[in-house]
Amino acid sequence: MLGEGALEMVDSAEKELSLQPPFRTELLRSVSGPAGESPLIPLLPATYRSRFTVRLVSADVHAFLQSELDLSRLNRIHKWLWMVGLPSSPRSLHVQRLKGREIVLAEQLDLHLVWSPTRVFIKPLPRFLLSARFWQRDLCPHYQLYQSAFGFLLSYVALVEREVDYQMAVGLGLLPAEITWPGWLSLVEEIVYNSSVAQSYLSNPSSYPSSESHVPVNPRFYYGELRLGRLNWIYRLGLGQPRGYMSRCTTYGAFIRDNINSLITLFAYTTIVLSAMQVGLSTAFLQDSYSFGMASYVFTLFAILAPLSAIVAIIFIFLVIFVFNLMRTLRVRKKRRQQGAGV
Template identity: 40%
Template sequence: MASAIATTRASPPPVPPPQQQRPPPPFSKQAEPICATNPTLPASYRKRGSERRLVSIDSNDKTSVEQYIDSDVDVSRLNCIHRHLWIAGLPQISRSLHEQTLLRRTIALTDQADLHLVWSGNIIFIKPVPEYLLNHAFWSTHICPSQSLHESARGLLLSYLWLLPSRADFILAIEHQILPPTLQWNAWVTFSASVLALDNPQRLDHATLQHTNSRYLYGELRLDRLSLIYRFCSVTHDPWTFVRGYQYNYANYTSFIERNFTWAITAAIYITIVLTAMQVGLATKRLQDDKRFHDAAFGFTVFSIVAPLAVIAAAMAIVVVVFAISWRYAKRRQREAAMTRPHVGKDVAAQHARSMSSGLADGGARKKRRNYGQRGRNPNDVA
């Protein structure tokens, strides 16, 4: 009789998911420039955000170095508004460096990767090439193990190939200290050719840039439109970004008003021209008895009186709001500093008390010398 006992077959062990292959450096070891053999990292960097502070870098600590790289190539502010970047720029490579000078643009160096290739008026911000991006061993040790670091660093490296394709661009880059001063033209050509063997920066699509940060799908970005996106995008919209935009470049309230209300001068000139034309029209016989023209002149006259007052009121209101937000932020930072460093407030108070007491003592001594001087005696003379 056949046994009815069902035999259970042992299930095979679960197959582990395939590990993601570690990306290689974007250039060969042989193409590494001599000047980048031993890249020098700074001793510290400024941590950006709501709390700005100085962070030291320990070159012997892998975590400390990678935290610095993450801050140095960070473009997260642009990534969070990526689907709106078409408003600020085109999905194409940037102009070369000599073309930027032909456009009469001034090259301003910046240490922020999220300001790299951002332009405003006749200024374009360019980040100097970090030496570690030219070092093959540095890529293998610190950048390639992290997918996000590799994508951001690779995109930043590609942007320099857009900027510096010719010898004229290379010379300008050396003059503006965008490239290391000891880098030679032939070394840069060899390095660029090695990168181009893996990437084709002339094509900007997801096939060629699938391992590159999405920010570098766009070349140059316009600063005022980035600020517009930051002010009204649902991801970044809040009172602070509404006032400051993407990059706050105002040293005082006067410059803030000048840059944001220059259009009011043009409007005032136009209103003046229209009012003058209406006066001429009312003096002509053809329009003296035209009721519609009289109504239009009356309406525009009232508008020309009310509109400047409204603009002035709006400007004052905006300045008050900006001042209130800045004041609130300063007070909050002061409270945070007092909580984290309470001895600072005590030291300041003690120093203020000492200065007040010394000031009173000096004032008494000066008064005593003045009284003795009036009597013709020296206050230090002993009777």
């Protein structure tokens, strides 16, 4: 938590920076009313979820934006992201398909451009980021929100390069259907031509020094696609979180199946090696070899102990996850009871 002095420093820095919207073109259709121009389709959703509670967006737009543009989980491990992804702009949508990745929609910004061997998560571009008036009113006054929003917008400049990318984006619901291809071209040209930051980002996102505090791009977007498997290991080993960054196992059965498959692979490998050693010991050349005999002895012990150790480790991790989920459930249940819910 920032103290009052730190918050004042951030606010003063934001005022000094006097951030401007990255574009002025209004692509979204609007209607005239007593209060002036307003979008034909609302820019914001009706509700959002925060800590197991559904909240009304209109009640606190700033709180919604903080949740919508939250990248704290990735910023927390920023020093390790060089192990997770390349310091370059993300590859376009059609290239993602060429790599055999299914494009999966994810509304969490910290899952945007996170990939596994068969799929890549991409967050749809929300309508409010295509409104210059919204940028001016709700994002420009808040530097950290501006950083996340601008980096996210620039990622789409890289994702939607060609018309085929545009067609994919509209077809998948990544871009609003009312955005036309000529309109998108105009928007991208305005963003890139009017912003030296955008030009530098698209050519070399990691060119900004980490100590630079006035670059309006969140450090997460110094990198393009991020590998989910490595994010999981960083969270498990570096932060001590057994579930990792995003667990692939949604049920205990899936967790056991995944680990049993790994155990079967280990068992098959040790069986092959033991069989080969047994054949080797039956030959005259290796039968009297002390080194080979000792190696066979050590590996035999390994073949006995390794599966047992793996089973114990799987059971231990299973129990840790079970207890963690149980405590989490009880904590949420207690909170809901305090709010008057009959649970």
